[in-house]
Amino acid sequence: MAKKRTEYVCSACGHRSIKWLGQCPMCKAWSTLAEEEAPKGGDARPAWGAGGTGARPTPIGEVEADEAARLQTGIAEFDRVLGGGVVPGSLVLLGGDPGIGKSTLLLAALDKLGAGEKPVLYVSGEESLRQTRLRGDRLGATAKNLLLLAETDADKVLAEAEKLKPRALAIDSIQTLFLPELGSAPGTVSQVREVAGRLMAFAKRTDTPTFVVGHVTKDGAIAGPRILEHMVDTVLYFEGDAGHSFRVLRAHKNRFGSTNEIGVFEMRGAGLAEVPDPSALFLAERPEGQPGSVVTATVSGTRPLLVEVQALVAPTQYGTGQRKSIGVDSNRVALLAAVLERKLGLSFGPCDIFVNVAGGVELTEPAADLAVCAALVSSRLNEPVPASGVFFGEVGLAGEVRGVTAPEVRLAEAAKMGFGTAWIPSANLRRLEKAELPLAGVASVRELLESLFPGLELSGPQGQEPQRRSRAG
Known part of the structure; x- marks a missing residue:
């Protein structure tokens, strides 16, 4: 039996090496090379082209750009951070600590989008259909066009999405999806990069807004190669303190809006509630x-x-x-x-x-x-x-x-x-x-x-304590 060929891949930039190195020679990061099984048949990668067949150069003035085409998720705080709604064909990456409410927020958003005539597809690689339904019951997610799929094979997920042509697609999470031809385990650098590439190509070709949940490392960064954040259109972080019920949604990258907007939520028993007046x-x-x-x-x-x-x-x-x-x-x-x-x-x-x-x-x-x-x-x-x-x-x-x-x-x-x-x-x-x-x-x-x-005596030189002047003086 032939021995499997392995290689070492940098989790920060994706650089490949035939031997382990303490420092990546490409991005100079330390202790980021992890062992993976080499792709079968060489470095076979799918085409990531977003234009499909028949693409041709088009003058920028002839390209239609209608701001009104943004989809409203029905969650005002979410739409605010996205820049006024989600842009068709955009790929949105949502990260945050475990249990912070990423899946809850996505399921609530897709439930509101599913109130229309077209279906929306929520793909869970971490929960069974029954578990997702129980969470949906707690949130009151009852839209008839909200479809659930429990699957980890990225090819099967994309095949279902091609047939369904959903209004929106959500993947929870990208670290659980894998491509069988790569041979490596789900969540590895090569798997995350290739799966993200195919999702991006699907979103651009079909104009389907796609949401992707990403796990975070102990340092708070999204797990996987840094190229993942470069590929997507928007990177959102869901932040919060375990000791508080407040949650803040913040954009770290947004090609279609400001990165300074924040959305404020409060975690309650029935899920996330918007906070329209966070100052109070x-x-x-x-x-x-x-x-x-x-x-x-x-x-x-x-x-x-x-x-x-x-x-x-x-x-x-x-x-x-x-x-x-x-x-x-x-x-x-x-x-x-x-x-x-x-x-x-x-x-x-x-x-x-x-x-x-x-x-x-x-x-x-x-x-x-x-x-x-x-x-x-x-x-x-x-x-x-x-x-x-x-x-x-x-x-x-x-x-x-x-x-x-x-x-x-x-x-x-x-x-x-x-x-x-x-x-x-x-x-x-x-x-x-x-x-x-x-x-x-x-x-x-x-x-x-x-x-x-009033009455406080302030001095310039360092080390002299301020003194109170007498009220009479």
Whole structure:
């Protein structure tokens, strides 16, 4: 019996080697080469062409492009992240931690799409038909044109899709599908790459929107070769903390829309529920009048969002204070603490600093800097900031407060939520024509702290503690 020929394939870029290497010679990644059975008959790969037969070059002005052709899934938060709906012929990759709700979201979306005249096909390689039906009963998925298929052979799945011509196709998950001619196990680099290539060709040729669920690694990246994310049109990540019921759908790549949009969901007993007003949800349990609690206004795409930034400054038990943060870049927190210490004389050296964004939200834009500074000083002095205040602005290394984008949208959301005063950059204040709530423009962090904590003496040199001026003086 002939011995099977094996090779080593890089999980990051797909490079093949006849022997194991510690570092991939192509992408320079370490410990990414895994052993696989070599394809039978050489490196036989199917054609991935998306145009089919008879394709010819077409002037760009003659190509029809109707934005109204997008399909609405019926889930507004999902459509928002997709850019207004799913584009026919697009290939969408959905990733996330196990149990986060990827399959639940897809099944709910296909149930609404199945309310039309054309069928939709949901392919499960991980669950039996009975198991999928039980999950559908919990979600109330009862569309008559929602068809289920439990299959792992990619050829059979595509054959059924060719015959059915569905309105939409969902694969849960791509790591469970395989092509028999490749000989390797499902989920290997070669299988994932080739299956994705055939799904892409099918989606482009038939104009069928195709959704693919992808497993993630322990590092949070989608398992399989990186080429998988390059091939698809849209990459969505479903994120959330196991300790919270909130789920955030975020686009990391979108050829047909913005990557800044987010969709917010809440996990309930009957499945995922949309959160049309996430600001109210994230601020519902905010402890008012507590030191270190500050509200900031952030913008994700076109959506404004009010979230609570919490800071805790406590004496350290070690020689050097810790700098820990959740929801904010820890390097950014250390930078802002250094600005407060160097420019204003606030000493954080003998203190541990902990910063958290309530609700599991990730703040990536620098507009949250002003709120982080206010929270740090509030906790350091053990004095609360006004509960009706909202803060946003970027802080530079000289202690200056720089303007941010979309101040009107942020202020409108703050006014809608009933906030009384907004501390914003002076540069934004000069450009605003009108506002729905009182504004306080600040050009530096020093101005902010003098406004929030009257009587606080701030000094420039490092190491000098701020002192309270006497009320009489």
